[in-house]
Amino acid sequence: MTEEQLQKEMRRLLEGAHSEELEILLQELQPYDVASLFTELTDPLKEKLIAALDPIMLTDLVEELDNEQQYEVFQRLGPARTVEIMDRMDNDDLAQFLGSLSEEDSFRFLSSMKQSESAAVRQLMNYPPETAGRIMNNRYVWIPQHYTVSEAIAKIRDFAEISEAISYLYVIDSNKKLLGVVSYRDLILAMPEHKINEIMYTRVISVAVDTDQEKVADVIRNYDFLAVPVVDHQDRLVGIVTVDDIIDVVILEANEDIQKLSGSGRDIDFNTRASVAAFRRLPWLVLLLLIGLVSGSIISQFEEVLGKVVALAYFMPMIAGMTGNTGTQSLAVVVRGLINNELTAREVLHLIRRELLVGLIIGLTCGILVTLIAFIWQGSLMLGLVVGLSLILTLIIGTMAGTIIPLLLNKFKVDPAVASGPLITTLNDVLSLFIYFGIASIFLTYLL
Amino acid sequence: MTEEQLQKEMRRLLEGAHSEELEILLQELQPYDVASLFTELTDPLKEKLIAALDPIMLTDLVEELDNEQQYEVFQRLGPARTVEIMDRMDNDDLAQFLGSLSEEDSFRFLSSMKQSESAAVRQLMNYPPETAGRIMNNRYVWIPQHYTVSEAIAKIRDFAEISEAISYLYVIDSNKKLLGVVSYRDLILAMPEHKINEIMYTRVISVAVDTDQEKVADVIRNYDFLAVPVVDHQDRLVGIVTVDDIIDVVILEANEDIQKLSGSGRDIDFNTRASVAAFRRLPWLVLLLLIGLVSGSIISQFEEVLGKVVALAYFMPMIAGMTGNTGTQSLAVVVRGLINNELTAREVLHLIRRELLVGLIIGLTCGILVTLIAFIWQGSLMLGLVVGLSLILTLIIGTMAGTIIPLLLNKFKVDPAVASGPLITTLNDVLSLFIYFGIASIFLTYLL
CATH class of the missing domain: 1.10.357.20 (SLC41 divalent cation transporters, integral membrane domain)
Incomplete structure (x- = not known):
């Protein structure tokens, strides 16, 4: 189906309240596709689509939208569902959304969240803008070095949702100090009874929380990494920066250069008043x-x-x-x-x-x-x-x-x-x- | 070690012919690091380093260098070792190197290669520049849909070297038509006796060989993919484009925009005469x-x-x-x-x-x-x-x-x-x- 056909089909299903067919269609779509369709809908149909999505899909949708649209969706959802979605959102996406709000609004949203979740986001927002700490996320899985391969795989199974988009396991000691890294491929190639510290790669390249995001991009680019671990000043693992976020950084930095070279002032896009x-x-x-x-x-x-x-x-x-x-x-x-x-x-x-x-x-x-x-x-x-x-x-x-x-x-x-x-x-x-x-x-x- | 200390150490080991210590150091370094060190060495030390590298490491090094430096290394290696390295190189890297040469030189290099390898590269070079066909590579692993998870894992083991940098298995039918995709994570989460066609994702998003590289970048960016399969006009799988290559595309395209906006003419960098x-x-x-x-x-x-x-x-x-x-x-x-x-x-x-x-x-x-x-x-x-x-x-x-x-x-x-x-x-x-x-x-x- 072309995008246009998809849009027509989506409108038809929403208007006719064909909820079963709608669910089948939604299952087949990527979050980005759902978000593209969503932004093209009229307000009443947006309401209907939001009502039809389960919390996981709704979180996926919200993460794909820009900050203004996220705000709009949260207004529609009402406080209770908003909190549920915010608790599920990735730290870095949520921090970015909250950073786009006034201090007052940001505080209001944060105070409605679970203590544990809001604390993590608050910490993220304390790092200076455009640093590794600000763009990192906590979608990583860590294991102690004495684990075997099969124990590691069991842990990945337990954290299936978190581990969705990543490709490495991080090995840490009891102080959360980063000791090594193991790729999913390493796990597949190894025997179940192997010890993690036998197969892990120990010369881990990491970045510090306060590393400039351009430098983080250089590391990922130069080493062709899919993600790079972020450590604090005691070498403790605090997050990872993934390659998909780095692509956005690279584009942002290039746009900034163009804006500066053309003296066009910062942050003007098609939606700026x-x-x-x-x-x-x-x-x-x-x-x-x-x-x-x-x-x-x-x-x-x-x-x-x-x-x-x-x-x-x-x-x-x-x-x-x-x-x-x-x-x-x-x-x-x-x-x-x-x-x-x-x-x-x-x-x-x-x-x-x-x-x-x-x-x-x-x-x-x-x-x-x-x-x-x-x-x-x-x-x-x-x-x-x-x-x-x-x-x-x-x-x-x-x-x-x-x-x-x-x-x-x-x-x-x-x-x-x-x-x-x-x-x-x-x-x-x-x-x-x-x-x-x-x-x-x-x-x-x-x-x- | 800082980069400067590393350089000093490398010079010491090369000058003193401490081959065992050198090997240990080299094992710890990433290809990008070896390449950075290599470019800073004097000509005699470059010779020594090249002599100390095994074919795998040498191929990794060559792939990290720019086209001029690759040519220089091949001159030093002599015809026999050059062919060995070229046969090992990734198709896309090799095609890019050959594309930078005069037609005559390119032909000379190609004709010295293994028939099977040179045919693949020649085909890549036939696609128009800046299309998916030109930037795709053949570092992917495909399986038929009747495989079980454990058979799939066995195949990954067999192709361990190829499968190093990738994260997906592609499922094809007997005509090489793309049917589905399975991530390494899916394999880890599944039971060994599961059939691949039960766990594969069937709504595969792919790009055509002649898709513009900017569009390919958009797909990878929008969907946060680590790689996207490339199909020909009969929907047959012919290669994949990986996210690390896309980062380079994004930077290249931004630079092109800047060059055009400033009317500075194409392809001028610090090394242009x-x-x-x-x-x-x-x-x-x-x-x-x-x-x-x-x-x-x-x-x-x-x-x-x-x-x-x-x-x-x-x-x-x-x-x-x-x-x-x-x-x-x-x-x-x-x-x-x-x-x-x-x-x-x-x-x-x-x-x-x-x-x-x-x-x-x-x-x-x-x-x-x-x-x-x-x-x-x-x-x-x-x-x-x-x-x-x-x-x-x-x-x-x-x-x-x-x-x-x-x-x-x-x-x-x-x-x-x-x-x-x-x-x-x-x-x-x-x-x-x-x-x-x-x-x-x-x-x-x-x-x-």
Whole structure:
């Protein structure tokens, strides 16, 4: 069935109250599919679907929804069923939902939960955002090292629901210190009477609770892990981060880089209200407006030159624009490159030399091209030479600005992506106009 | 041990030829760690390390290296050992390596391999780039549906090496048609005498060989799968795509978006040669240069106006720059949003209305601000009003251009990210100057 057919079928079953057929259909669907269908339903049908789901399925559905929709579902469910679902939800999903609420709402939800469950979530929410502690979950199974393979398998059976989405067992000592890891595959390959400490892998790679989520993503990516254990500062196992959460982290981090590079402000998506989006975008724009006026004041300094050779104004947008563009290009290469590379001093020098050479090649090509165009268009070789020479210099400097500024920020532990595309563009505007009119002033007598 | 200590230790063991200690160290390391250490070694020590590795470890090492380093290792190994390693390598890794070579080199490598192995790789390389067929691998285990759980486990034991990194068994019929899937966890939870077709999950979600890799990533992300089976057009199982490869796809696609948004040209990283990088960046720059000159010719059309009110020139860079910046902001929001959303007509209208409102709010705020600044700076209220009114209009139009152009491209199945930031910026330059000088011309008599 296509998604559209599925939607039609779901509507038919809900409207006709064919509860048995509905149950069969629901059994066949993945939680993600149910969530996709749910969001497309009208309000009365949403009510009916929620009423038809058992607690396990409802929890699965809620976990797939975004925070706003989760809130909506909880409103529909009423307090008693909400608590039941929240007690069942994964810690990390619940912490994320609660983190999206006002402090008051979050407190209200938490205080209605079971003590043991709410304590675990509260702890999760105490870790700083974007760290391993905040994105880890407690869907893992641990065993002591003296267990045999068959005892381990029995424990997996007992925790069948928890162990659904994972692939490793963690071996700990009496202080919860992490000693080793065993994969489900290891269990299958081993004999039932084998001791766990004979088959476990002891050089376990783990991350600390306060490790940045980007570093956690690097570990999972580099080692091709399905999950990585999280330990506290006493090396005690406190959770795991799974690969499916890491994919979301990787996408989130890439989106953040794009938002910063484009100076578009954080957290604007298709659902953000216009006033909020405008408010988030304005700070950058006002800053850039002021810098843009600096460009204007440079022009006003050279009013005399401009008054004498008005044709100089024709090439202003091109020179300023090109310098901005080449700067943005270099910036993008450097910012994304820094994500995967820890640079040594030698590599930094190599990169700067490379970009200098790139600037030189680009500058010469575009400079010669524009000299010819300016000569043909305006009939003045001297004007052509002034424009061409300026472009060569500004492109080299623009490339360097787009390279060195993010490298410097990185050096001083500032996220290089804060040097947004618009900022580099606007700074390069100022620089390029200064160079252009400077050169024009020097050669003014030849231009007249 | 920190990475630095590890490096020192590795150098000591290699230089001193402590082969037993070296072996113990190597056994403890993950392939990624060995590869990290390897790339930092001097050439003679690389030789020694390669000589010390057994074929399995060497294959693991080679699979972790990038294509250039793989080539280097194969040169050192000589033909005989190279073939041995290539026969052992995962299909997808090998296909990627061969794809990075010239046709001639690729043919030379392939023809030295075992017939059975090279045929499989050749087939993989026939699928179009960036499709499921190109990134899938053959590290999966399949079983017929009449197997019992214990027979299935026996098969996993037989294919222990292949089944290392995977978590599912695929159930197929005599035509290799995919019937169901069983996770290792299902096997552990089931009784040995259970039939596979009693415990298998039959609503298998699969992708076709020619599915775009971004769609494959969406499937794995949405369903939180560890792997997804790939089928041909007769629904026969031909491979699997695993989550670790998907993480790389997600990062690659995000980088591509950033490269396109910044107009920086494809495939430029820290190792790209300057001439190649310059060559890849030039096409955009030359195009933008020509469009930039259109801006210039607009100014030349309004030479008379500009000659009469030179102060108009001071606000040119600010107006052009701001319009470009707001356009880039909208562009980034839309391009990244389109990745996760299939938009309906209603949602498109909603988005356009939202961005129109954003443009209005931003335009009014910045317009009023700049009217005041222009009035104070130049002492002419009329000039201030002309500049302010122009900015309001250009910001609204710039926001709309940054929204509607990528939406139109998406509508016509063109990747919206080709509407790069520089292109939007430069187009907005042209538009904004036209509006600015147009308004100035209308109010010229009041400006004098």
